[in-house]
Amino acid sequence: MIFPLNYSKKGLAILISRSFLLVLIPMATFGQKNWEISKKKDGIEVYTKDAPGWPIKAYLARGMIEKPFADVVKYMYAIDRRKEWVADCTVSDVINKKGNEEFIVHFVIDTPWPTQDRDMVVKIIVDKTTEKDAVFFRFISMPNYIPKKEEYIRIQKAIGYWKVRKVNETRTEISSEGKSTTGGDIPTWVSNLFVTDNPFQSIKNIREILEAPESE
Template sequence: MMNTMFRKFHTFTPMFFGLFFLPNFVKVALPQDNFKNDFIESEFKQKEFDIIGNIEKSFEHIEWEPVLKKEGLIIQRKKLGKKSIFALKSTGILEAPIESIITLFRDTKRAYLWAPGLKQRTLLKNISELEAVVYDIHEMPWPCQDRDVVMFNSIKLLKSRKQIALISSSIENYKLDPRPGNKVRAELHYSFIGLTPISKNKTFVEFFIHVDPKGSIPKWLVNHIVKTRPYSFLKAIEKSASKTPANLGKDALKLVDLLRSILSNEKFISGSL
């Protein structure tokens, strides 16, 4: 029974690694005034900036602790301040085109086909092709309660990093939050996937995540179980994206084209970011 619980719990953190799914369908016409009533966009723009800043500059004095090196992927972790859950970092090369990886993340309807343990994903607000608010329910092993989370997801071109970044973080007190009483609300401090195409069918990935499942699960157990999960998650992306035809809208395609233009003028060296 304990082994079964461990196997199921292994899927929990990778679920949050796939939080960037954005709607891949025609934009629904909704009054912007209504949207502003329940979502203060400027606050989350600032939060995006803070996430990037934390990744680039915060806690530089703390060394990343090596966890795993396998099949070209490097997994590391570090404890951020007094927070007892480790932040995780992974870098490597995925055998899949950047366009297909972004297409995979945007396809909410088919996310369950490859995202481990994803029980339900609901689009709460389709802001644009590059931004959305979603609600996820993630299955947990008995006797743990399922976890849920509301997230703001965005896709950005970061010229200084030569990346298209898939950025996600939790939202609190969102007006459209279903908030069922039988779930434990997890906290996604940040999830950041930086993608850089290095050839037609290869993409360099730089992945950061810091998530707390909350509830009564001991923090030491969370840290022990999830420390190698980025490897499984990234390999799942690689497997699925390599079979996914590229299907990007004009806004996402524009970002990819701009990034390729930047890279054509500047030599990119993987691992140099």
């Protein structure tokens, strides 16, 4: 991509961020076409579908939280606390940020034996403009942002979002859509964790944390 030479550094940064969002926004318009239900339990639904060019299926998960919209958004902004609720996540370190709208985050995912733990680096951009009464936390992988470590297998490609949508004054819907590589060959039962069980458990974890009495 070629940029005009008369852009200031600040203007160029804004333009790059907007271009990044243009890459991610189409994921919010997939609708329900070709999605198949993979799991439905405890008020949480997980759908999957084939993702041409990707080694495992894409996923779409959603559930309701009995908590005001602003409270859920505030918690989702606590990027470094994602290890509290992202399924099997042991590390969620913010390694760079721009204001409160753009974050570079290093995640480590504990995967079951005999597979090796995975890690990934993603850019998260907060999008408040695509849809009324909704905030998207869009992510895309940046696999070369920091050096790899021998104890982890780096996930090279991932793209998707977490979405918080206001339903009414006391109820909020949270959803996630995404697709990724796995960092190498893994058994089918492990890949199913990535696309079905992990999104399900992540939403369940968020709900349990936010609906707990001590979170009031």
